[in-house]
Amino acid sequence: MANKPSPTGFPPPSGLAAIPRSIWTLGLVSLFMDTSSELIHSLLPVFLVSVLGASAVSVGVIEGIAEATASITKVFSGALSDYLGKRKLLTVMGYSLAAFSKPLFPLAGSVGWVFTARFIDRIGKGIRGAPRDALIGEIAPLSLRGASYGLRQSLDTVGAFTGPLLAMTLMALLAGDIRMVFWVAVIPGFIAVVILILGVKEPTTFRPSSPTKAPIRAAEIRQMGTPYGWLLGVAAGLSLARFSEAFLVLRAENMGLAHALIPLVMVVMNIAYALSAYPAGKLSDLMNRWIILATGFIILIAADIVLALATDIWDVMAGVVLWGLHMGLTQGLLSALVADVTSPKLRGTAFGVFHLITGVGALSASFIAGLLWEGYGPMATFLAGAGFATLSLLLAAIAATKIP
Numbered sequence: 001m002a003n004k005p006s007p008t009g010f011p012p013p014s015g016l017a018a019i020p021r022s023i024w025t026l027g028l029v030s031l032f033m034d035t036s037s038e039l040i041h042s043l044l045p046v047f048l049v050s051v052l053g054a055s056a057v058s059v060g061v062i063e064g065i066a067e068a069t070a071s072i073t074k075v076f077s078g079a080l081s082d083y084l085g086k087r088k089l090l091t092v093m094g095y096s097l098a099a100f101s102k103p104l105f106p107l108a109g110s111v112g113w114v115f116t117a118r119f120i121d122r123i124g125k126g127i128r129g130a131p132r133d134a135l136i137g138e139i140a141p142l143s144l145r146g147a148s149y150g151l152r153q154s155l156d157t158v159g160a161f162t163g164p165l166l167a168m169t170l171m172a173l174l175a176g177d178i179r180m181v182f183w184v185a186v187i188p189g190f191i192a193v194v195i196l197i198l199g200v201k202e203p204t205t206f207r208p209s210s211p212t213k214a215p216i217r218a219a220e221i222r223q224m225g226t227p228y229g230w231l232l233g234v235a236a237g238l239s240l241a242r243f244s245e246a247f248l249v250l251r252a253e254n255m256g257l258a259h260a261l262i263p264l265v266m267v268v269m270n271i272a273y274a275l276s277a278y279p280a281g282k283l284s285d286l287m288n289r290w291i292i293l294a295t296g297f298i299i300l301i302a303a304d305i306v307l308a309l310a311t312d313i314w315d316v317m318a319g320v321v322l323w324g325l326h327m328g329l330t331q332g333l334l335s336a337l338v339a340d341v342t343s344p345k346l347r348g349t350a351f352g353v354f355h356l357i358t359g360v361g362a363l364s365a366s367f368i369a370g371l372l373w374e375g376y377g378p379m380a381t382f383l384a385g386a387g388f389a390t391l392s393l394l395l396a397a398i399a400a401t402k403i404p
Helices: 021-041 044-051 056-084 087-101 111-139 142-173 178-199 218-223 226-241 246-254 263-284 289-309 313-341 344-376 378-402
Strands: none
Touching: 021 087, 021 111, 021 142, 021 178, 044 111, 044 178, 056 087, 056 111, 056 344, 087 111, 087 178, 111 142, 111 313, 111 344, 142 178, 142 263, 142 313, 226 289, 226 313, 226 344, 226 378, 246 263, 246 313, 246 344, 246 378, 263 289, 263 313, 289 313, 289 378, 313 344, 344 378
């Protein structure tokens, strides 16, 4: 059926053109901030070990504490955005904090400075994550919710591979001066904040909680209902199946990829991720989201099997591409499902709890993967991932029957 003409006489926009401008703006904000972050993070382990003399254990502790901090902060920021009714304000605060942490990296003269910078950066990520995701749920039309989350995720992931590519290019142009590369990373971080302040309007689609009540209440979390509980279970299962992408890098190194080319692993993965996230989200607006989510689980199982049985670097890269595709088919859809099953007044809290559960699951998965890698080798790690993914797929099949 053809689109009805708009009052202006022209057909209404469709596809990407139909997605609200504020969604595009939030996507560009993610792109610039992720470019800034990945410019630093792709070189940070080398900087810590080679320049500051840190141990590998120190690197692990810094990253573990940083990610745990982000996960915990998301719960409180999401609930606070429900309580205040100010999702944009908290989103701006989170991105601003991350931007102001960036100059600390090139100025760092010790491991303690880097730890402080990473801690501030992850608090910023924690503050912005849940309010931003709730904000998208309120800006996006219901018929474009999956496409909107997918678009934001795609643009975010463009930054995730642009950053490492820029890092490799700048390292060549600046004769390996890591601190100068870190200074360049400051620029896109502040651009992201300016775009956010000027380009996004706060919708007034819900009323904040009563100021006489606490921001987080157990009764309200229970009020989210059984569908939300099932969705959390599926997300937790997937998190246990999906350990850190650092193990993809280790697998490539294990197969003999030169150190200078190691960043290509993340570039390839994120290109596959970016190219699939929006189409998956758009498709989920036209059919059952759970079918696409299950497809993502199946692709993750395939990725793990390919990586477990890899005999050369081309096998590893094939597994990396599959890994990126599964990310594109699951991440945006899980966010859209959270928005589907929660009311606007509790959506920030719902996203906060969701991010906490998935963050704890990811940390647990990486710990288990590391133990298996050390004790039994790469094959055991990826076969275990395939096993967890299979169990998660079965849980998702059950959950799909429980969620209307």
